[in-house]
Amino acid sequence: MRTISVAVAICVLSTAGLAAAQPIFHDQFDSYSGTYLAASSAGVWILDGCNDGRLGGDPFSGTKAVADWKDGSTNLRLGYRNRHDLTAAEMANAAVVHGGTPTCVNGTDDNPLVFTFYIELGPKTSNVYYHLLNIYTELSCGSERAPTPMLIADCTGKIRPHLNLEGDGQPHRSIAIGQIAWADTDPCDPPTSQVPQNFRLTVYDGLRWKILQSPVDMHTCGAYNFVTATVKTATIDLELKSFYNGSTCTGDAGGNRITYTTSIAREYTGPFTAVKIGGIPRDPADGTGCWGQDNAPVNAYPTQGTDIDDVLLQGGEAYDIPAPCDETGACCLPDRVTCQQVPASVCAGIEGATFKGTATICGVGPGKCCADVPFDADFDGDVDMADFAKLQRCLTIGGGTVADECKCIDFDDSGAIDATEVEKFALCASGEGIP
Structure with missing residues (x-):
């Protein structure tokens, strides 16, 4: 049976406004x-x-x-x-x-x-x-x-x-x-x-x-x-x-x-x-x-x-999602960064693209255009020192926000890349477990 599940959060290209005083x-x-x-x-x-x-x-x-x-x-x-x-x-x-x-x-x-x-x-x-x-x-x-x-x-x-x-x-x-x-x-x-x-x-x-x-x-x-x-x-x-x-x-x-x-x-x-x-x-x-x-x-x-x-x-x-009630989902393009909100049939016609599922949203949860293995930043199928180098560049422990190219490393969607990501990275790199 098909299920509908969307974890709605901030989209990669979205901007957040202030709380509104008026009702919807x-x-x-x-x-x-x-x-x-x-x-x-x-x-x-x-x-x-x-x-x-x-x-x-x-x-x-x-x-x-x-x-x-x-x-x-x-x-x-x-x-x-x-x-x-x-x-x-x-x-x-x-x-x-x-x-x-x-x-x-x-x-x-x-x-x-x-x-x-x-x-x-x-x-x-x-x-x-x-x-x-x-x-x-x-x-x-x-x-x-x-x-x-x-x-x-x-x-x-x-x-x-x-x-x-x-x-x-x-x-x-x-x-x-x-x-x-x-x-x-x-x-x-x-x-x-x-x-x-x-x-x-x-x-x-x-x-x-x-x-x-x-x-x-x-x-x-x-x-x-x-x-x-x-x-x-x-x-x-x-x-x-x-x-x-x-x-x-x-x-x-x-x-x-x-x-x-x-x-x-x-x-x-x-x-x-x-x-x-x-x-x-x-x-x-x-x-x-x-x-x-x-x-x-x-x-x-x-x-x-x-x-x-x-x-x-x-x-x-x-x-701001085009046709939000259509049977659309997140379509990750071959560059593994760009995402389009389109039907599965449209995504299937794009060479190298991956459809994340009906009702998924670009940049959100399962709609993220990330590697199947967490922290595989270079999409080569493993988690190694090359991926650790990107993790280091993306760390926000000293302050700052998560850059767009680092969104996939923010494992817990906390808006920060810190000790949590370092701990999870170690598990993936050592082979002890993929969260």
Whole structure:
């Protein structure tokens, strides 16, 4: 099975900018103000009865009379949409910017990409049916989306679909977070209702779906659920603050919010170019069927007050990578220094070039145009005194930065060539071990 793995760091030819004060993206249609959210709003990220789950096509937007149950009255929301493609100007607000015109963003351990939003599982101040709803938001590359393949359960004659948590068996350039009732692996239980239900945060990591129940039970609430996803190099730190209403959420009865935190591994570690929301289509085969108020026991229908809002993306690192969502990778040219970001087929047509793999990035981790044997500076297949001479010239123990021609010797990508590299060099030169 193909896996997607990118260790994003500073590209060889990139320049790093200073931390930006502005967020990359912020849609704040409502603002939190005490016990309840503001009654009026100009728009919201929301699913309607026909378009939920259909993120593979063009983004849609427009005016729609959607009931807003936030304060118990009907306040019409005037706009809705389900996808936003990040612009170069927005991505230039990342904490660190590499290159000229940004085309994508990502999170690293040094500069995490922080993604926050709230999920309203309404209506009104509490919804006793919130565990029957499907709604999530995504960070993805291009038109990619988290897959929602279905399995079928026969509940004593009642046919109930439920989400295949293993996905479709293929990695996707997407990270999705929300609550999905259809993630219920046993839709026949409880026998009194026999419908899929779930009241825990559910995450797609780029390969499979996870219900966040262990080691931390990320319990959602039938009102407002504030989510913070801190995307790092290989992990995602998740925080869920559930609005406590005294009946449907666990916790101390005197508290307004209950906070849960956990961390998961990233299966997709590549960059992002878009923010989206999704649901589950009525017909998993084609997604053309429309849910209605009378046939939607498991959905995120507007009049149920289910939406995502206060979508905020900030921090992270931005990169100037041509066609970042294509099946490209680092192509090392015969000089073993020059690198191009191209598809494998293009790299194969360049005599003497080496393709480092899909989704690798020039100058980063496995995308470095370095010899297969570490510290083989002259590419002759061994580590000897000639290579040691270059190591000496590249040392930064007395200060200074790592020159471009010395990047491959910086074994631990620390930005310095010091005792660590000398120690590792000795192992390679003596034949005791190649790290």
